[in-house]
Amino acid sequence: MDISHLLLTPVRLAVEIGVVGVTIAVVVGAWRRRYGHPPVAVLFQPAPSQPPAPPSVQSSSVVDAGFNVPVSMTDYDWAVRLYEPTALLSEWERRVLSILVTQVPHGYYVCPQVRLADFMVPRGPDRDANRQAFFKIASKSIDFVVVHVQSCTVVLGIELDDSTHAHPERQYRDGLVDAACAHTGIALLRFSPGARVDISGYFRAAPV
Structure with a gap:
């Protein structure tokens, strides 16, 4: 077999x-x-004994200072706990503000700490150039501006030049502010510590 x-x-x-x-x-x-x-x-x-937890919040993309930055919708919590209120103006600036409001005529208003980008914008033909020009002024402010109440246009800027304005980086910043105001036709007055603050003469010559 x-x-x-x-x-x-x-x-x-x-x-x-x-x-x-x-x-x-x-x-x-x-x-x-x-x-x-x-x-x-x-x-x-x-098998899980309970349903799975919902997915975490997805990060979104926001434009911050010209850059696409992924930002979680809750990642500001740690920063918020660090904030404390502070005075908008220094003692010198408060004294000057009280003087300015007595000198502007009816129909005008004094606004403190106003960004350049709030009252002037770049509008050239090149979008990239406009964006770069905007970043130049986005974080720069003027101590005081005087606005026409009816039109809300800025007619006068006031800068208080303390000792920090002698630093090279501040001089560059001041040069930019001076040139921007001159180009847009906005008068700019500068006062040093101890100088007499008087803007009434500007309004005697300016039309209401």
């Missing part, structure tokens, strides 16, 4: 088992390299 097929059956079975084992090892290795854990752990994970 021929029993060769009986002898070959265990060999064939061992070969098939070996092939299956190698295939499983290759699949598990590929899964581990991609996901960091074998698929068996995923297949046999128990």
